[in-house]
Amino acid sequence: MYPEKPWKSISKEAIACIQHFLVVQHDARYTVDQALTDKWVSDKQCLIDIAKLEEEVGKQWLTLELDQAGHFVEKM
Numbered sequence: 001m002y003p004e005k006p007w008k009s010i011s012k013e014a015i016a017c018i019q020h021f022l023v024v025q026h027d028a029r030y031t032v033d034q035a036l037t038d039k040w041v042s043d044k045q046c047l048i049d050i051a052k053l054e055e056e057v058g059k060q061w062l063t064l065e066l067d068q069a070g071h072f073v074e075k076m
Helices: 012-021 031-038 044-057
Strands: 065-066 073-074
Touching: 012 031
Parallel strands: none
Antiparallel strands: 065 073
16 A cells, blocks of 8 residues: 555554554544554654654644653643
């Protein structure tokens, strides 16, 4: 289903997470809470990358931000 380029370099965890997002049946698709606790999304490096992306585009999709240690903290 995924062509070798660029998917060969994508981790199995990332592909599994993406597959959960692409489920057609609403009840079987990841919820926001499930997505945020997925093994791949909750990886520290992934969280740092998401925060950097949000900063680059000037829009924050998550309601959390990283502290200096790289952990997400709730905004006040």
